[in-house]
Amino acid sequence: MNLLENIKMAIDSILSNKMRSFLTMLGIIIGISSVISVVSLGVGGQDTITGEFEKIGVSTIRITVKTTEAETSDYITYKDIQQLKEKISYIKYATPVTYQTGIASSEKKSRTAMVYGTNEDMQYIDNTELLYGRFFNNIEFEERRAVAVIDETAAKSFFGTSDAVGKTINVGPNTGTKKATIIGVAKSQFEMFGDMMDEEMPVIVYVPATYLDILYSKESKISELYIMADSKDNTEAAGILAKNMLMNRHGNRERDVYKAENLMKQLEQINTVVGIFTAFIAAVAAISLLVGGVGVMNIMLVSVTERTREIGIRKAIGAKTSNIMFQFLTESVIISCIGGIIGLIFGISGAYLLGQLAGITPSITPQIVIVSIAFSSAVGIFFGIYPARKAAKLDPIEALRYE
Amino acid sequence: MIKIENIVKVYTTGEISLTALKGVSLNIGAGEFVSIMGPSGCGKSTLMNVLGCLDKMTSGKYILNGKDISDLTDNELAEIRCREIGFVFQSFNLLPRMTILENVELPMIYAGIPKKERREKALAALERVDLSNRIKHRPNEISGGQKQRVAIARAIVNNPSIILADEPTGNLDTKVTKEIMKIIQKLNDDGTTVLLVTHEADVAKYSKRIIHMLDGEIIDDNKVIDRVVF
Ligand SMILES: Nc1ncnc2c1ncn2[C@@H]1O[C@H](COP(=O)(O)OP(=O)(O)OP(=O)(O)O)[C@@H](O)[C@H]1O
Ligand SMILES: [Mg+2]
Numbered sequence: 001m002n003l004l005e006n007i008k009m010a011i012d013s014i015l016s017n018k019m020r021s022f023l024t025m026l027g028i029i030i031g032i033s034s035v036i037s038v039v040s041l042g043v044g045g046q047d048t049i050t051g052e053f054e055k056i057g058v059s060t061i062r063i064t065v066k067t068t069e070a071e072t073s074d075y076i077t078y079k080d081i082q083q084l085k086e087k088i089s090y091i092k093y094a095t096p097v098t099y100q101t102g103i104a105s106s107e108k109k110s111r112t113a114m115v116y117g118t119n120e121d122m123q124y125i126d127n128t129e130l131l132y133g134r135f136f137n138n139i140e141f142e143e144r145r146a147v148a149v150i151d152e153t154a155a156k157s158f159f160g161t162s163d164a165v166g167k168t169i170n171v172g173p174n175t176g177t178k179k180a181t182i183i184g185v186a187k188s189q190f191e192m193f194g195d196m197m198d199e200e201m202p203v204i205v206y207v208p209a210t211y212l213d214i215l216y217s218k219e220s221k222i223s224e225l226y227i228m229a230d231s232k233d234n235t236e237a238a239g240i241l242a243k244n245m246l247m248n249r250h251g252n253r254e255r256d257v258y259k260a261e262n263l264m265k266q267l268e269q270i271n272t273v274v275g276i277f278t279a280f281i282a283a284v285a286a287i288s289l290l291v292g293g294v295g296v297m298n299i300m301l302v303s304v305t306e307r308t309r310e311i312g313i314r315k316a317i318g319a320k321t322s323n324i325m326f327q328f329l330t331e332s333v334i335i336s337c338i339g340g341i342i343g344l345i346f347g348i349s350g351a352y353l354l355g356q357l358a359g360i361t362p363s364i365t366p367q368i369v370i371v372s373i374a375f376s377s378a379v380g381i382f383f384g385i386y387p388a389r390k391a392a393k394l395d396p397i398e399a400l401r402y403e
Numbered sequence: 404m405i406k407i408e409n410i411v412k413v414y415t416t417g418e419i420s421l422t423a424l425k426g427v428s429l430n431i432g433a434g435e436f437v438s439i440m441g442p443s444g445c446g447k448s449t450l451m452n453v454l455g456c457l458d459k460m461t462s463g464k465y466i467l468n469g470k471d472i473s474d475l476t477d478n479e480l481a482e483i484r485c486r487e488i489g490f491v492f493q494s495f496n497l498l499p500r501m502t503i504l505e506n507v508e509l510p511m512i513y514a515g516i517p518k519k520e521r522r523e524k525a526l527a528a529l530e531r532v533d534l535s536n537r538i539k540h541r542p543n544e545i546s547g548g549q550k551q552r553v554a555i556a557r558a559i560v561n562n563p564s565i566i567l568a569d570e571p572t573g574n575l576d577t578k579v580t581k582e583i584m585k586i587i588q589k590l591n592d593d594g595t596t597v598l599l600v601t602h603e604a605d606v607a608k609y610s611k612r613i614i615h616m617l618d619g620e621i622i623d624d625n626k627v628i629d630r631v632v633f
Contacts, residue, residue: 005512016500313496316457317557318485318513320478396457400496 003330010331013303016340024299027292028379032372034285037351040362042278044351046271048360053267059232060125061239062261063246064224074106074250076222078210081119084227084245090238093121094227096209100216104150104171104205106158112202115171117212117220125228126349128154133165133184136208140183146253151188152226154203171205172215180207235262258393289375292339295382300332300387311391326393332384333377339377344369404598405454410463410552412449412619415479423449424460425619431598433564436591438607438627439536442615447600448569450616455567456480456534468564478496485513489558489595491568495540495550497557503529504538507556514561528556532586548579555586565596572606584609585633 012022065075076096085094095118104113122128123135128149134146148171155164164185170177189204213220229238239260247253304311311324351362412424423446426549428515431437431509452458452516453465459480465473472483483547484490516524529535532552542550551571558566568587572580580603588609599610607613608631615623 012500309496310498313498314509314513315481316455316484316490316496317483317510318561320481320513322478323513397452400457400492 005327006330007334008166009327010303013331014335015104016177020299021335024335025342027295028289028336028339028376029151029292029343029346031285031289031292031352032287032340032376033040033345033347033350034152035282035367036344036347036372037354037362038281038285038360039278040348040351040368041355041358041360042274042282043363043365044355044360045278045358046274047363049270049274050267058372059229059235061227061229061242062234062263063225063227063239063242064259066257066259067223069255070223071252072221074252074255076225076246079220080246081222081225083249084242086236088241088245089240090229090234091227091371092230093124093226094221094242095119095121095125095226096222097122097224097226098209098212098220098222100173100212101202102171102173102215103177104154104158104203105177106167106169108160111154112200113156114204115201115212115215116204116206117209118206119209121228122206122226124224129187132187133182133189135184135206141208141210144214146178146180146199146206146211147208149180149184149186149206151186151204153188154205155182155185155202167170171204178215180205180211199255222223227359232264235264254331289379293336293379296332296380297387299335300328300384301390303331304328304387304391307391308394308399308402310393312396312402315394315396316400321392324394325388326392328388329381329384332387333380335371336376336380336383340373340379343376344372347372404435404468405429405465406464407454408464410450410453410465411461412446412458413461414549416443416612417572421617425494427619427621429614429621431596433596434594436588436610437546437599437612437614438610439614440602440604440607443602445616446619447616449619451567451569451598451600452520453480454565455490456483457490463498481513485510486561487563487565489561489563489566490557491554491558491566491571493555493570493573495547495574497540497550497553502539502541503534503545503553506542506553507560510557510561524560525556528560529553531559531590532556543626543630544568546579547575548582551575551579551585555590559590559595563595565598566590567598568598570602571599572601572603580606588633590604 015131051335078096081094081096085091098117100115102115103110104115115211115286118251120137128135131152133146135149146283148169152162152170155162158164158169159167162185164182167182168179169182171180172178207215209220227238227242229235243258243260248259313360353366355362365381408428410424410427411422414421414423414580427450437449441447449458451459463473464471467483467487477481496510501509504525507528508521511521513523529538532555534549534552534556537545537549542553566587571587572583575583586604587597587599597610600609608627608629611627611630613625613627614621
């Protein structure tokens with residue numbers, strides 16, 4: 001009695017009761033497809049988040065001054081930043097990040113603006129993609145030059161063209177703006193929203209931090225600083241060393257006013273949360289798979305009762321207990337497996353459909369495919385064993401006499 | 404060939420127990436053709452089921468082909484049913500979802516015979532019962548007599564040494580009964596031992612020996628003098 005024979009027999013029996021077999025599979029189909037779409041979307045979501053973080057650079061550390069506890073002398077200075085870069089070999093880039101709100105205007109248009117003050121390293125840390133021109137350099141930073149980098153959406157809105165290099169905008173606080181020459185146009189960050197970006201949204205303007213001080217005519221208090229290590233592995237160390245050095249230079253070790261955040265850590269945290277969330281929903285979906293399994297068991301029990309006489313006949317002509325057992329087990333495994341495969345197809349299509357709506361590319365790995373088919377077979381075996389045993393243990397005489 | 408000693412079969416349903424066989428002893432040699440007769444409920448089917456290893460006896464000894472099979476396990480009994488015994492039932496007992504040919508092939512699947520050989524042997528067995536057409540039909544598409552031929556083909560396909568037929572003509576009219584008995588007689592002529600349960604004296608006349616049972620006991624065991632041979 002070989003496997004092929006058994007499979008043929010099982011398929012014959014499944015086909016002889018198509019509607020019932022399909023309804024039985026439905027539980028498995030729903031279970032497997034929901035587990036697959038949830039898991040692949042969850043993993044895909046993690047990939048998307050990781051990708052976004054990697055764009056910013058996972059080896060980036062953000063050092064902030066706890067403004068509620070800090071005294072004036074605690075704030076970071078340009079000199080600090082220069083020293084961090086020079087003295088700590090792990091640090092590849094370091095930039096202050098200061099920002100002010102105000103307005104920016106061309107001859108055509110005036111808009112509210114977020115004005116960021118940084119140094120040239122910002123372009124590396126932020127991974128700025130420049131479409132035209134360039135980012136400002138160190139000389140422009142040192143000499144407090146009136147230069148600016150805006151993004152493409154802003155360029156279009158101010159000048160009606162993406163290539164705004166060489167044009168002039170007025171930028172600064174509402175009370176008085178100053179001129180700045182545009183030397184670079186960056187690719188817009190929120191590409192997803194594209195041109196839907198509301199005209200009411202503030203435009204983002206990058207200027208040398210030193211020029212921002214002039215625009216807002218005050219000694220800048222740098223409360224935020226981004227550094228980037230020379231490698232992913234040195235990120236943590238770079239953060240600790242930088243914090244240490246700042247404390248030494250400001251002599252405020254005992255007050256602990258600096259905070260170093262590793263974006264990698266945040267990424268891990270977010271991914272953990274997403275992972276737990278995915279696992280939770282997948283567990284709920286897996287329960288439906290269990291219910292599907294109970295459905296398989298139920299139908300197999302009905303089938304055993306209905307086919308009692310058949311079992312008796314088979315035994316009378318020489319079927320062993322194991323033959324009958326295997327026959328019914330094959331049937332439940334095939335039902336579950338076909339259900340699993342259909343569920344797999346539905347699950348993958350569902351994941352892509354939902355993913356399209358949510359902007360997530362589902363992650364379908366060979367593992368997901370293998371595990372889901374293996375799992376549905378396991379469900380078939382687990383829930384098929386009891387009915388199959390029941391069939392196999394039938395007394396041949398009693399079974400033959402069954403009407 | 405078959406040697407049973409003091410076979411007792413007790414059915415217990417709840418608190419009531421019924422002794423269907425009260426110490427039956429019997430010797431059947433190879434090539435014999437035996438009819439078992441007796442009133443309804445006297446234990447004929449019970450005896451057949453025990454001899455066919457379908458049912459286990461309560462006590463007694465059963466030697467088949469020189470081998471004591473009184474205390475075999477379920478699987479060992481299945482093996483004997485598969486290779487040594489062919490059953491023919493009153494109600495045919497064909498599998499309705501399979502074709503005639505598949506029905507005849509089924510015992511060979513359990514005997515582990517390869518597919519090609521199965522097909523050949525099944526066709527040969529169907530030939531022996533004079534049923535070579537309609538083999539792709541299902542049992543509900545053929546007549547009662549044809550069904551019983553299929554059942555006989557299925558019973559002989561594994562070349563058993565014994566055929567056990569429990570009222571094989573019980574559901575058939577006289578004409579068809581004759582045809583079936585002709586086939587069975589021919590099987591016996593070819594060397595197969597046949598045990599037949601019947602209510603009809605006419606049917607029993609085709610056999611060589613008649614055993615009468617009453618209340619779970621053999622009361623009479625005679626050679627057939629006026630045997631009908633085709
Ligand atoms: N599974 C069973 N449980 C309880 N009693 C049974 C069972 N099978 C048979 N009997 C009883 O055993 C006795 C013998 O039954 P058996 O079927 O052998 O009779 P039989 O000679 O074949 O009768 P018939 O000619 O009507 O077929 C009967 O009294 C019957 O009621
Ligand atoms: Mg009977």
